[in-house]
Amino acid sequence: MVMVSRRGVIAAGAATAACAAFPAHARRAETDAAPLFGPAAGVALLSRNENPYGPAPSAIAAINQWASKGCYYADGGAKKLTAMIAERFGVTPDHVTIGSGSTEVLSAAGMAFAGKGAILCPELFWDTTALYAEAKGAKLKRVAMTDGLEVDLDAMAAAMGPDVGMVHICNPNNPTGRLLDGDKLRGFVRAVSPKAPVLIDEAYIELTDRPGYSSVAGLVNEGLDVVVCRTFSKIYGMAGLRVGYAVGRPDTIAKIRDYETSFGGNTAGLAAAIASYDDTAFTTFSKNRIGEARGMLQAAVKSAGLTALPSETNFLFVKVGDADTVQKAMAEKGILIRGAYGKWKNWSRVSTGKIEDVRRYVAALPGVVRA
Known part of the structure; x- marks a missing residue:
């Protein structure tokens, strides 16, 4: 099979195909409009926690x-x-499910277990998927944050009861960026998972200083009813x-699969994921660039006389007037950027x-907060 460079595909393949497929007036309208992506x-x-340094060259x-195999379903x-x-x-394939982004897996988990009781969750976290379940009839049981906007594990453990069908936590948390202590979170999971499945959204875990310590994925091997989503x-x-994907106990993963709607995933995404999953050169580069940008933001916030919560993610939660x-x-x-939550x-x-x-945000911040 002929291999082509990223630049070649963009400059030649995409341009040539587009010119062949669309008349001149359509191409002009496309050029004048906002880009497709x-x-x-x-x-x-700087509002959506995207990483603009990907996909990796291996993924491209x-x-x-x-690409030419996109006519076939992607189950292989x-x-x-x-x-x-x-x-x-270190688990079997029965412990794993793949979805159309982690959003699908999280939403499916909410639907799979919400019928058995409320979703116990923090007051402030990335709750889009919990809200999806709520729109379908699930109940959310929210627990207040600490004064420092941390997830209050002690309060969540105290809120456990027969009315809870699933526990949902994001670590590191979004939008706060705060990271729970790995040992404390593992202790929490061990205490509550016999009562209800615990779903931990680890979307940002690879960006943390000690991913192995901060993740609770090892608890899956212990047979605990915990689902780790990435x-x-x-x-x-x-x-x-x-x-996206999740790792958990086979019986729990089977229930989640029952509520997923994508049919085997998409060819481009899966090909890219397979090629880059073990691409440590890229993930190291990616993490370094994100860390560099985060350091710039932290310095700018301090220079502007503001404060931000500790973060090991690709975003900061900054305290401002409004x-x-x-x-x-x-x-x-x-x-x-994002507005109020x-x-x-x-x-x-x-x-x-x-x-x-x-750099543009850094330059604009002092004037914006003084206005």
């Missing part, structure tokens, strides 16, 4: 190699990636390719995007 020219996209090469690729994940975690969207820079006001002021400068009106989340875009 990613930010428009001149926009610093695999997409190019297998799903089987291959499942086996790779199982090998890394994604290729963050450190692998594949948010748009939609590949998050929506800061978001609007930044948007006027072509810098996109619910009642937390004075906390603003900013992501680590491209270094040049982070």
Whole structure:
């Protein structure tokens, strides 16, 4: 099979195919409009926790190699990636399920266990998938954060009861960026998992200083009813390719699979995931660039007289006067960040995007907060 470079595909393949497929007026409209993917020219996209340094070159090469096989269902690729994940975690393929991003797996877990009781969760976390289950009739049982906006494991353990069907935690937490202590979280899982499955969203775990210590994935090997969910969207820079997975007890994983809706995944995403899963050169590069950008943000926040919560993720949660006001002021400068999260009106989340875009945020922050 002929292999081509990333630049060659973009410059030649995509351009030639597009020119052949569309008439001139359509091509002009496409050129004048916003791009199909990613930010428009001149926009610093720091609002969605994306990693713009991916996908890895190995992933791009695999997409190019297998693109012509997109006419076939992707179950062969799903089987291959499942086996790779199982090998890394020291489990069997029955312990693993793959979804269209971790969003699908998390949503399926919520649906699988919400009928057995409420979803016990922190008051502030990435709750999109819990809200999906709630929209389908599930109940959410939220537990207040600590004064430092940490997930309160003691309070969550105290809230356990026969009314709880599943526990859902994000670690590191989004949007706060705070990381729970690994030993304390493992103790929590051991205490509550006999009562209900515990779902830990570890989307950002590879970005932490000590992923092995901070993750609870080892508890799966102990037979505990814990589900660890991860994604290729963050450190692998594949948010748009939609590949996520979960590792858990086979009986629990089987129940989650019953609620997944994607049919074997997509060819491009699976090819990219398989090629880059063991690409440590890229993941090291990716983590270093994210760390560099996070350091720039932290320095800028301090210089502006503000504070931010500790973070080992690709975003910061910054305390400001009014998050929506800061978001609007930044948007006027072509810098996109997040606004307020619910009642937390004075906390603003900013992501680590491209270094040049982070520089724009750094330069704009003093004037924005003084305005």
